[in-house]
Each structure stands twice: as structure tokens, then as C-alpha cells.
Amino acid sequence: MTETSTDTAAGQVAERAPWPAGRYGRRRERRGLSRPAVLALAAVAALVFTLIGVRLYSAYGDGDYTASVTKFDEITDTQVVVTFLIRMPADGEAVCLVRARDKNGAEVGQQEVAVRPGPEPERTMVTHRLVTTARPVTGEVKGCHPA
CATH class of the missing domain: 2.60.40 (Immunoglobulin-like)
Structure with a gap:
């Protein structure tokens, strides 16, 4: 029986990339939301919470009666x-x-x-x-x- 070596010339195992290089293009970097989009979402959330607060106060908040x-x-x-x-x-x-x-x-x-x-x-x-x-x-x- 013959022996097959898996070592490279330097004595280390060759690492393989999960995909062949250049075949599928490069991975896109993940982008976050833009600053105006974050500010718009914050403004909408503030408006919604304000409306909920007004509604709850009108239902339960008048402690005078x-x-x-x-x-x-x-x-x-x-x-x-x-x-x-x-x-x-x-x-x-x-x-x-x-x-x-x-x-x-x-x-x-x-x-x-x-x-x-x-x-x-x-x-x-x-x-x-x-x-x-x-x-x-x-x-x-x-x-x-x-x-």
C-alpha cells in the first residue's frame, strides 16, 4: 500500500476557501439605515407614543373626579x-x-x-x-x- 501525504511542502495542511475565488463575486457589506431614515422613524415613534399617552390620560387621568x-x-x-x-x-x-x-x-x-x-x-x-x-x-x- 502506498502512502499519500496531505501535507504541503512546508509541512502544513492547505486551507481551502468555501467557494472558488472570483466565481460568485464579492460579498456586499451590510449597510445600516441612513441618518434621515432613523430620524424619521424616531419622529413617527414619538408621535405614536404621544397619541397613546393622550388617549390614556383622557380615559384614566382626570383624578379630580x-x-x-x-x-x-x-x-x-x-x-x-x-x-x-x-x-x-x-x-x-x-x-x-x-x-x-x-x-x-x-x-x-x-x-x-x-x-x-x-x-x-x-x-x-x-x-x-x-x-x-x-x-x-x-x-x-x-x-x-x-x-
Whole structure:
């Protein structure tokens, strides 16, 4: 049997390129986004986040008008009496959305209630009788806003 040498004359193994040189052209260098494109994307992102922030503030941000239910009672097949405490500015009036839900969570009654500040506007107590279409299990205030 004859021996075949894989060594070159210098005693090292010859390295092969993965592709034959010059056959497929040269590789393109990866280019990033241009500076104007990056600035335009940043401006669009800032605008989108600003619009989202405005939308969220209009839905949840007005802390001057807050309400919390203190009790709901006198539950029958056609009504619930909801008592809630509302905090509002001394010179303001509010409109609160009061609703009732049944045992499955479906809304069975809803009404907007106009509220004027009491002697202590920070602690105005309101009692409202809400008419329902079915027997409710809860009465709640969904939210309040300036009138």
C-alpha cells in the first residue's frame, strides 16, 4: 500500500476557501439605515407614543373626579340602590355612570347621574336607585367626569 501525504511542502495542511475565488463575486457589506431614515422613524415613534399617552390620560387621568361605592342594597328583581362617595372640586359638578350587573356579569341596568357638590366636595355622598331589567347582584360606579 502506498502512502499519500496531505501535507504541503512546508509541512502544513492547505486551507481551502468555501467557494472558488472570483466565481460568485464579492460579498456586499451590510449597510445600516441612513441618518434621515432613523430620524424619521424616531419622529413617527414619538408621535405614536404621544397619541397613546393622550388617549390614556383622557380615559384614566382626570383624578379630580373619583368615586367609590360604599354600599349597594335593596336588591330586587327590578332595582338596586347604590350609595357612593365622590371626590370633586368645590366649584365643579359631575356626571357619574352607575350600572348594575347580574350573576353572569351581564349589564342589566345603567344610568348617568348628575352630581352637585355637597357641603364637603371632597366627600360628597350620593344614593341612587337604579332600575334594572333583571335581578342584579352588584351595583357599581363605572366612572365620573365633569358635567
